[in-house]
Amino acid sequence: MRKTAMFTMMIGLIMIVLAGCSGGKDNSKLIIGIDDKFAPMGFRDENNELTGFDIDYAKAAAEQMGKQVEFQPIDWSAKESELNSGRIDLIWNGYTITDERKEKVLFTKPYLKNSQVIALPAKSNLTKLDDLAGKNVGLQTLSSAADALDANPIKSKLKQVSEYPDNVLALTDLKTGRLDAVVIDEVVAKYYMSKEPGTYKLLGESLAPEEYGIGVKKGNDELLTQLQSALDELHKNGKAAEISKKWFGEDKVLN
Template identity: 75%
Template structure:
């Protein structure tokens, strides 16, 4: 009986240890890998190229930071609507793909310092007669569901005068519907639409007024201060040694990273 009791205690202790190990993922990347949740249709921050490889500013930025931290990265495409749930559940370690810092999100995640300025703008077709926000009255406007574009529009008085707000799972679908006339305009990140305007010259134009300025940050799970501090240290080093500037020059043609 004593021997049996001893075996039960050993097995119980082993199971407890395994449970503890599985629950520790992501504190500072003990498995030497950080899983980063992204929207893989968010050019130029993170998207798939013609070879179906995930590329972009945030992708290069994350890889460089991981190298500074002595870890590797895995980019996990996620449903952007569930990004905070993916983080809190431990399925991803970071939200890093044009993730706007807001007071509401600060209640759910930890943020690094802002690293890039952005704005929510309204795009329409170049041939459209829409020129300012007031022109959206009575129109159909598209945007990405549960995005900062939705937040910006909800906070603006023009929202009450818009006929219909159509939500899409990503910006690519929203812009596709704009081009075929299913929506009259799209609320979108400035850095994103400028990328598409450069690729499709003469297709789009921006309204003269933006909806809201904003800043991008990297989201870390609440309580994981150790990972936040290690990541921020790497980002600060990248600012100091010119790594961040080189990545910005590659994707934007100028140094846009906040110091």
């Protein structure tokens, strides 16, 4: 009787261990970390549904890979931590490729060109970077906008730099006069300029050109290879161009 009880207990323990092992990651699904206030790349529409260029592009890539996709809004200032912890598989939402980020994640080939620009109120009389001296400037926390401003001598001449969790809040403060300027991605600035004509304009000088890529956890070379193959195929079959024309009116996707 004791042997039977011991045997039953051992079988139970083995089943628990096996269940734990089988409860690993679902490789049939891609979990993508996004900033859901980053129009037109990834944002919520009037029905609170996620939409945008990167959303459509990611869905097409996942379909090409034979995988389902789940979008996970994250704190953009903690994006690399979210990736490295395994809570997300990819960082994909206007994610600028930089040397510093290359030390933390693997990147696909660049898929879109961008630039960090200065958004101003439409009635602003500022015309060049030097005019920002003594002004209040806003930007998104731990963004490539912050990196671009850090690298420019004009930063030391600013009155104050205010950081925001997203670009929407920064642009709101610009519109209400709390800020004189916002450092922001060109694609984002132009989207809001098209949605609110006569509200914003861009400074004649920009801060830095850049390129967007998709971030993959270091060590996951297999996923990187699969994803890049899918993106290459979307370029060849015209799907990438189709998505780009939908959102930008032209084919902006890099080969």
